[in-house]
Amino acid sequence: MFPNVNYIGNKKKIVDWLINLIPDDVVSVIDGFSGGGSVAYSLKLAGYRVIANDMLYSSYELNKAFVENDDIILSYTHLENANKYQASANVEKRLSFLSQQLYFPDEVEELASLVSYAEDCLQGYEYSIYLSLLRRAMVRKLPYSRMNINWDNIIKLRDEEYSYEKYGRRRAYHNQSFIDHMYSAIDEYNMSVFKGKKTATVEQMDIFDLIAKYPSADLLYMDPPYPGTMNNYDAFYGPFDDMFNKHIKHTDLTKSDNFMKYMEGVFDVASKKYKYAMISLNNSIKPSFSEFVTMIAKYGNVEIFEKKHNYQVSGSKTKEKNLELVALVTFN
Ligand SMILES: C[S@@+](CC[C@H](N)C(=O)[O-])C[C@H]1O[C@@H](n2cnc3c(N)ncnc32)[C@H](O)[C@@H]1O
Numbered sequence: 158m159f160p161n162v163n164y165i166g167n168k169k170k171i172v173d174w175l176i177n178l179i180p181d182d183v184v185s186v187i188d189g190f191s192g193g194g195s196v197a198y199s200l201k202l203a204g205y206r207v208i209a210n211d212m213l214y215s216s217y218e219l220n221k222a223f224v225e226n227d228d229i230i231l232s233y234t235h236l237e238n239a240n241k242y243q244a245s246a247n248v249e250k251r252l253s254f255l256s257q258q259l260y261f262p263d264e265v266e267e268l269a270s271l272v273s274y275a276e277d278c279l280q281g282y283e284y285s286i287y288l289s290l291l292r293r294a295m296v297r298k299l300p301y302s303r304m305n306i307n308w309d310n311i312i313k314l315r316d317e318e319y320s321y322e323k324y325g326r327r328r329a330y331h332n333q334s335f336i337d338h339m340y341s342a343i344d345e346y347n348m349s350v351f352k353g354k355k356t357a358t359v360e361q362m363d364i365f366d367l368i369a370k371y372p373s374a375d376l377l378y379m380d381p382p383y384p385g386t387m388n389n390y391d392a393f394y395g396p397f398d399d400m401f402n403k404h405i406k407h408t409d410l411t412k413s414d415n416f417m418k419y420m421e422g423v424f425d426v427a428s429k430k431y432k433y434a435m436i437s438l439n440n441s442i443k444p445s446f447s448e449f450v451t452m453i454a455k456y457g458n459v460e461i462f463e464k465k466h467n468y469q470v471s472g473s474k475t476k477e478k479n480l481e482l483v484a485l486v487t488f489n
Pocket residue numbers: 164165166167168169189190191192193194195196210211212213216362363364365380381382383390391407408409410
């Protein structure tokens with residue numbers, strides 16, 4: 158089972174449906190915008206040869222931990238040792254930008270010890286699982302589960318009395334320590350590790366560099382950050398990448414002015430050597446859904462699949478309807 162990684166826009170609920178739409182002659186799949194990794198993980202589970210990519214370092218480590226890694230798990234001993242570890246002065250300095258921006262000073266101290274431990278004592282997939290646990294802990298401690306909330310708001314929303322009065326929920330988990338959050342997910346994370354039938358590869362690249370490096374494969378799957386949706390992933394999770402100096406330059410696909418031009422650029426390259434592209438769509442994107450479909454239809458035969466999923470909003474009877482759309486392009 159794919160672990161809970163708390164990733165905005167993840168496709169966890171619909172991966173089985175998505176994977177069933179893949180044509181029978183596909184062996185290798187590139188997930189160009191893999192995010193939290195739910196699709197790449199399920200592709201591995203379904204026996205495909207997977208290349209999982211995202212421009213974010215946090216996604217890279219998640220993909221290393223669960224998509225590329227076939228058998229390594231993280232021992233509890235590491236969490237016990239990390240909890241007592243002395244932070245290095247370098248790491249403290251590197252993380253100081255988080256203080257009173259995202260976390261209280263004593264929490265940044267805890268974070269510095271945990272990061273120092275990882276850098277001094279862990280490597281390979283153990284390091285990747287540990288960093289993935291740390292990433293989740295950081296997100297769980299933040300209101301709205303993202304890193305672009307303003308500090309005054311964070312202070313307000315982390316006040317359990319205020320939260321209870323205003324929203325009827327204390328959200329005490331925001332005030333638990335990082336290490337406690339790591340303990341609470343380590344079993345689930347370790348149990349998610351499994352051996353795939355084929356080898357997987359993980360990259361942290363801009364989409365254009367990725368398709369230049371892998372000019373041919375059977376299927377290119379894309380779930381890009383569509384304008385008109387909650388799409389600023391750099392702002393949501395980029396501070397994690399900054400903690401490790403791993404931010405990379407990337408094409409900004411979040412603006413509606415040039416989104417279409419960039420995606421056309423991707424299709425230009427992919428249509429030459431790939432058999433198929435599969436792209437998750439959304440009805441509220443800008444430019445519009447129909448404009449986008451007209452663009453991709455230049456490259457081949459397009460089939461659109463849709464799936465409704467209803468889910469209950471907790472505490473009320475409202476049902477939210479959400480239409481999942483995916484286009485399968487068979488290149489000419
Ligand atoms: C909608 S999310 C993908 C969610 C994913 N399908 C899942 O299940 O978690 C879009 C992803 O595109 C990544 N991204 C944005 N611009 C990119 C670029 N130029 N190159 C590569 N990845 C990019 C973001 O970091 C984000 O993780």
